[in-house]
Amino acid sequence: MCNLIFRRLAFTAMCCLSLNNAYACLDNKSIAQLKANEELYLASRNVATMTDAIEDKLLSVDVEQAKSEVKQAEDACNVTITYTVSSADIDEANQLLSANPAKRIMLAGQGYELPSQTRLIATVGVKPDTLSIQHKDILQSAALGKNRASVELLYATLAQTRATISPQSINTERWPASLLDQEISLCESQYTSESNVNGCTCKTDAISKKVSPRQLKYIKYLANDPYSSATGALSSYKELSDQVNFECKLKKR
Numbered sequence: 001m002c003n004l005i006f007r008r009l010a011f012t013a014m015c016c017l018s019l020n021n022a023y024a025c026l027d028n029k030s031i032a033q034l035k036a037n038e039e040l041y042l043a044s045r046n047v048a049t050m051t052d053a054i055e056d057k058l059l060s061v062d063v064e065q066a067k068s069e070v071k072q073a074e075d076a077c078n079v080t081i082t083y084t085v086s087s088a089d090i091d092e093a094n095q096l097l098s099a100n101p102a103k104r105i106m107l108a109g110q111g112y113e114l115p116s117q118t119r120l121i122a123t124v125g126v127k128p129d130t131l132s133i134q135h136k137d138i139l140q141s142a143a144l145g146k147n148r149a150s151v152e153l154l155y156a157t158l159a160q161t162r163a164t165i166s167p168q169s170i171n172t173e174r175w176p177a178s179l180l181d182q183e184i185s186l187c188e189s190q191y192t193s194e195s196n197v198n199g200c201t202c203k204t205d206a207i208s209k210k211v212s213p214r215q216l217k218y219i220k221y222l223a224n225d226p227y228s229s230a231t232g233a234l235s236s237y238k239e240l241s242d243q244v245n246f247e248c249k250l251k252k253r
Helices: 002-022 028-044 048-055 087-098 101-109 143-162 177-190 199-208 213-223 235-247
Strands: 059-065 077-085 119-126
Touching: 028 048, 028 059, 028 077, 028 143, 048 059, 048 143, 048 213, 077 087, 077 143, 087 101, 087 143, 119 143, 143 213, 177 199, 177 213, 199 235
Parallel strands: none
Antiparallel strands: 059 077, 077 119
């Protein structure tokens, strides 16, 4: 009797496993590639704070085969893409937008909102042969499109606050020699001095005492953003730069 019950339980378990895997149309390698693809997409947005968050593991991507009780279409497999973001980052970005409610309203009117929770989940269709996400699922009206836009807004907002330099700012992180050389060369292409042959070395040294390498990256990201001038996010850096130009006797070419 016990053997009969055991056989029935074993048979039931095997049936359940078969049902769970019957409609899994992507293997583990494909799932891993989809995760890598989504991380590459986020990195391709060139939001400096977002790439740093990925590096610091404060922003992560997870991809899983979506559970399905029916066989999926041969040209599409459903997967769940989950973004996990830091609650501290959400709070920091919300503080900035709370100080500018008009901007929050404007962004909401355009369909952009900060994440309201740390896990953003979307189910999408994927073509199994190319692992490309169906076009309808990347539109901003779709769940994944909304999540992508929300996460990008989060880190673009954080770049604005993290690029700010206070009069008391002191940088304790040494700039790499390559960064120093790069900034001196950039300065020499933009500025000249009639009385200080080492004017650009003077400027780079002064800036490096106030600005960390990461913060400089955020400043450059905002400088290439056509909308940043309207936010005033770079005003503190401009003031510092103008002051250093005067002290190092530099003027625009």
